Amino acid sequence: MKTKLTTVALLAVTILSCNNGKKSNSENPEKATDATNTIENVSIENIKWVITTLEGDAINNPESNGEEIYFILDSETNRVNGYSGCNTFMGTYTIEKGNRISFSQLASTRKMCPDSKINESQILSIFDTADNFTISGNKLALNKAKRAPLAEFKKAESTNEPIVEKYWKIKTLDGKEVTLAENQEREIFFTLKTQDNKVTGFAGCNTVSGEYTLEKGNRIRFKNMATTLKACPDVAVNEAEFLKIFELADNYTVNNDVLSLNVGKRAPLAVFEAVYFK
Structure with a gap:
């Protein structure tokens, strides 16, 4: 009889141990799942x-x-x-x-x-x-x-540059005020996109595209600038003068919503103002 009781007791201890083991492995299944998801959900996209x-x-x-x-x-x-x-x-x-x-x-x-x-x-x-x-x-x-x-x-470190992702409308070019011609499609502007460091804009008749690089000390460089080939003989705007800015500019200054593109320490090649759309 004593032998039977000992056997039953051993079986009970074994069952309890197994159950406790299972409980410890799945005690907090949500925590385990979260840990797995944390690893899988680390995204490398859009960076x-x-x-x-x-x-x-x-x-x-x-x-x-x-x-x-x-x-x-x-x-x-x-x-x-x-x-x-x-x-x-x-x-x-x-x-x-x-x-x-x-x-x-x-x-x-x-x-x-x-x-x-x-x-x-x-x-x-x-x-x-x-x-x-x-x-x-x-x-x-x-x-x-x-x-x-x-x-x-x-x-790459996220940029806090104050000149990116803004619509920069031209105010002056080579010290002269720029006004919108009556038959001009839209105002002259450009935007620096953070995605792929792209430049987009409008030169008075044609759209503009290209690339830019920002460096320490408010240094800026433009490259691969190109335009569409639309002809606008009746629009009184000299696109070549505007495009020359991107060829020459090597630095910028910005004060609130006013941006100047410069070469060296000379007077600004052009001045722009930020426009915000509702």
Whole structure:
């Protein structure tokens, strides 16, 4: 009888131990789920990623030809675009569970940069080869399987520049007041977009597009500026004078809602005022 009681007691202890073990593993299932989701929900999209290492070699100066080598993933369109050292590139991407990522064949502009110190083919091959990513804080690595990272990137610091994402309407050009011609389609203006560092605007007859770079000390540079080829013979505006601003300007000053684009320490090339739309 004593043996039977001992056996029953041992069985009871075993069952209780198992139940307690199960309870401890699932004691707070919501907490475990949250921890998993925290890892999976870390997004790398809609962020400017600037390169820091390439195939294990540090890139101490990530700028080539005056602009950082970077890429951005647009979550709305699933498009990737960036700058590879001389040319801009674009394509599409797919992100799957387990930090899996794949890129389509990328297309790029065909600008020649013989003085560039960056091998663009190496940059572009990252996206051709990568199949997964890892992220830690503000650092992102694009990888192939479990090998060493193909390249590492850092999250670009958000800009608090007071001149971006504003509609800048021209006030004066070379010291002379600019007025809207009667048959002019709209006022002359430009906007600096944070996305891809793009410039958009209107020169009096044609639309304007291009790229810009902001640097310390209120330095600014414009490049790849282009316009549409519309003819407006009856509009009394000299677009060439306006476009010359972007060719010459190398710094700016801003005071509240008034912006001056300058070259050196001379008088402003042009003055603009911010316009806010309701």
